[in-house]
Amino acid sequence: MKFKTTPYHHDLLKDTDRLAVFFEAIKEYDSNNDLAYDLGCGSGVLSYFLSSKFKEVISIESDVKAFGCAKENLSHFDNVKVINNDVLEYNFEKKADLIVCEMLDTALIDEEEIPVLNYAKKFLNEDGKIIPQGIINTIGLVNMQRHHIHWDEGAKYEALSDETVYSDVNFLDDINPEFNANIRLKAKKDGLLNGLKITTYTKINENIIAGPLPMLNPPLLVPLDEKQIRVNDFIDVEIKYIMGNGIESIETKYL
Template sequence: MKLKLSVPQWHYSMLLDRDRVAVFKEAIEKTVKPGDVVYDLGTGSGILAMIASRITKNVYAVELDPITYEYARENIKINNFGNINLVEADASEYDFKEPADVIIAEMLDTALITEPQVPVLNSILKKGLLKERGKLIPERAHNTAQVVMAKMGYIYYDEEVISEPISEEIHYSTVDFYKINKEEVSYNLKFKLKDIKLNVENMPLGIRLNTYTELNEKIIAGSTPMLNPPLIIPIENPTIEDGTLNIKLSYKMGGDLESINIKCL
């Protein structure tokens, strides 16, 4: 499919991330059927709505940001997708006139922290806007954590995955988007550290969070530069006992990076 797209700079990076777009395209083409009512929440450039609207005529695309909305409007017009119902609104507040067979929501970020995927889908589900056998894309997010040697003393994205791991990667949560999820979460995590000499006073340790996106039962996407890049949170004054690090990790989904807190137990 060839589309002419103009977008703000950060959307351009998202569109250039071919792996990100490819997994969503595949999931949409496998899930959406002719006649389905589809929502694309956080439509951005409109790309995912346009993919869906090649299969069905009933697509609602919702974008909160007025500037991005204008780009989406232009993209939809020049690519002749006149059937897309584009709306400038907060997707958690918009009054949809009919429930959906398929809801696409790419408002993802690592561990779902800085994007509103969870609060928006919570609101949509509470209003009964997904039909009984309706499908979500993605369906779930699986979160893992691993102790690494941090390269910096502040929270940063490790897109190239270069920070050296010093523990196993442990799976600590699965967020199922078909359920109403608690937005403020906390987890007690225990890491057995690799048997290496650590001088924790000089060495910044960090926790690397990774999110694996389950678009449908057959497609699980790892991180890409613009889809859930690994996030590193430095640990202040780590306490290691018998080669074990115990922490309490807490954050707010749909919050911001400042909501992240790590406490050594």
């Protein structure tokens, strides 16, 4: 089947490893389930996977062009309803067995996954599930070339410490979007420290964890004031951000 897409949603479809992890998680459902929501359905590809497993799929997309593509792509499925709306303004009428919500971004900072799920999961049955089910974030010291916040898309950086897990988010929990942590990191070599690298691992379900992929949470590089460090030094940093408020909300400082 050929999918109609926008250029951005085409890039999402081209990342076949990203699609494969969602396909595998949805494939585990038998075909006796009642209702699934696909929040931020984009081109509709995940709704397409859901359509054979659920009696009803409600797919919501705020971007008008992507909505148009999804509506056309899914027009052959009587059990899929595509709605052009901001999820945060949508009046949910019934509870679902599954919510699929791929509004992911590294550490959930730049997209609306957390505000959307905090609102929408009230419309999940008691034993209902969310795909993905959560994320694990790690952080490490780096020397980076570019001195502004950017995703790892080829610009060079050198790791000056190992990665340390600093947060583990389960989407079924109520999540405070305002994040703040004090973290101690140990230098593994001498070097000029000028940044932090945040890496996000996505828990798609109980059995599948996806590492960073080009279109699924590529690592994020965040500047720090320059500091010469020596092997085995302990570096204490504070990191703050608001999930859903964009990368401009990130603040870092030495403690």
